[in-house]
Amino acid sequence: MDNLFLDVTERYVDESKITQIEYHSFLPFSTTALSRNDEIRFSISESGSYTLPSHSFLNIEGKITKGSGSLGEIRFINNGLAHLFSECRYEINNTEIQSVRNPGITSTLKGLCSYTESDKNALFNAAWDITGDNCDEFVEKGFFSGCIPLKHLFGFCEDYKKILINTSQQLILNRASIDFDSLVAHGGGNEEQLKKHEGSKLEITKIVWKMPLVKVSDEEKLKLLKVVDSQKPLSLAYRNWQLCEYPVLPTNTSHSWSVRSCSNIERPRYAIIGFQTDRKNSYSKSLSMFDHCNLKNLKVYLNTEAYPYEDFQADFTNSKVALLYNAYCSFQKSYYERDWSSPLMSKHDFMNKTPVVVIDMSRQDDNIKLSNVDIRIEFETTSAIPEKTSAYCLILHDQIANYNPFTGDVRKL
Template identity: 35%
Template sequence: MSFNILNIGEHVLIDNSIVNCEYHSYPPYANTTLNNSDEIRIPIQTQEIYTLPTNSFLYFEGRLLDNTKKFSATLSFVNNFMAYLFDEIRYELTGVVVDRTLKKILINVRQELVLIRSSTDMNAIVTTNVHEKAHVELYKVMWRMPHVQVADIEKLRLLKYIENGRDLEIAFRSWELHEYPVLQQTTRHTWNVKATNQLEKPRFVILALQTDRKGINTKNSSHFDHCDLRSVKLYLNSDTYPYDNLIFDFVKNHTSILYEMYAQFQQAYYYKNCSEPSLTYKDFLLKAPLFVIDCSRQNESLKSGSVDIRLEFETDKNVPENTTAFCLILHDRLVKYNALSNTVKIV
């Protein structure tokens, strides 16, 4: 501290390696329709550019109509409704499916965003009229991608790196959702979610339960239910997370540790110094009681073999009828691409 305030001769550093960064809009292929169940492909064919996909976003224009194709005052969107308008969203590099990148530019690579419209828009809306049907009419979709223009000295450095023919490594964090359509009406449940390899073992696992909401227009599909869940355990082969046997009680409001696990996710996942959760404690309990398990710290010496992912959870009462379980797995993925040969492969 003393050195900093006494260093009056310190030079001011000016970063001029990037001379410009501006957004360009990319539309879908010509004659693409934006209706239910349609596939929407948005390509970036130009390869002689530097792009920053981590800062890109989707721009939509549309309107919410009732079954008579008119505006209705009783219709409204659910939280994060755009996610419910699509069954699948894929990001592809030269045809290889990847997810989100680290904060680095991509050089000389063909990119494509693929969106599959949901067969129905019912999960994206909520209404007070049980007989009312809704339709979301999209008439414009654009992919807004930053183009980065670098200084000449940086351009020469990047070109030399490309000419060497080296494979460039990109680390991705993949989000993979699994669904257990209908849980048995018991108090103990075991879910063998999947088996994976050591390179793509989970870093975070999020469990959510939802009772009788999907496809019902008077219920909010973006909300989840606690179903009187009392304990959750994640098994990665023989390793268990969390270590302690945590017991929750939603009736007695013994759920502070559960909220703390949710709040700490933001800090651990985004490498932030402090956590700023999107949901208050009250909203968390009423709207989205998510069970977030941090398993990011593991033995990394094993590079081969499979990892069996299993969830075991108990409830105080039998799970209600028509209850669905969702498991969101966040795992690492490493991709190598060669800017000279324009090839991409998943490690």
């Protein structure tokens, strides 16, 4: 430490490796095919530029027209912009890196566990308002405008924070077939009045992919050119998000759900499970809320290994959800490898609005070489599961891909 005080000859070192970051706008192939069931495709072929997809975002503008005779207001539900799409795909050099089915539910489950109290104001720009589920100020005079960061939709953009060199990129968005799941009616009165909202129309008038292009100093540019000339593949390590759905659960008090089988390379590290009762295709219920369905206990099995080891023993009737809420709060510490947690939801809101179950499976014996991993969920409830109840399981698992900036080859392991 003393040497730091005495080294008066130390020289100033300029470490301005990045000289400029500019956001460039990229339009879809067709600026008019933005209606329901349309495919919205973007392509970035800036092969000579350095792009930073982790900081890119979608800028969406549109308008909502109320149906004739409808009362009250039509508002976005929480995370309503993401619910406008049925699938999102991200590609590098025409090779799929990540595909997210039902991005509204997927990003809602992930965001509820990842975001913190300090993110609330920034999230409102993406139509997030989980506390009131109104987004009452997001639509002004029938028009809306918002921005969705791509790290909100793709695990690749959240985890891979480096630039891409000498690559083309494609983003494909499939519009949902209906708009009911993005909107909710407020002040509409009885069920008959709510049906009049079905004539309401949502229209996207503009959608732009904003991608930052990075400019570097001459010294850094030479280093990056040497990386390209070496013809060695670069590794892309990230965590993939895969949503599995059980459309209609049987009306009993216990159930076993064989979710899926995966390879040993794609071992699941976390599972986020939520239940919804009769929330699809409705103007009166939000698709970003979840129902507890009087859940008592839930376990995830990887082959024969159970997670968690001990039971939750929840009792929503008597507000005994401490272990479930603790698992929800602990996600940020484990997933982001930090010592602190600032959950987005309070215990009260968690119990009444978003009672999701978080299962941490990050600690596994990877020395056991198994060709396949079977994922099974078993759960119990204190009363029969209501009719029209769906179950969702978001699996977060490891994924590795390689790309060669010299040849353009991309390969997922």
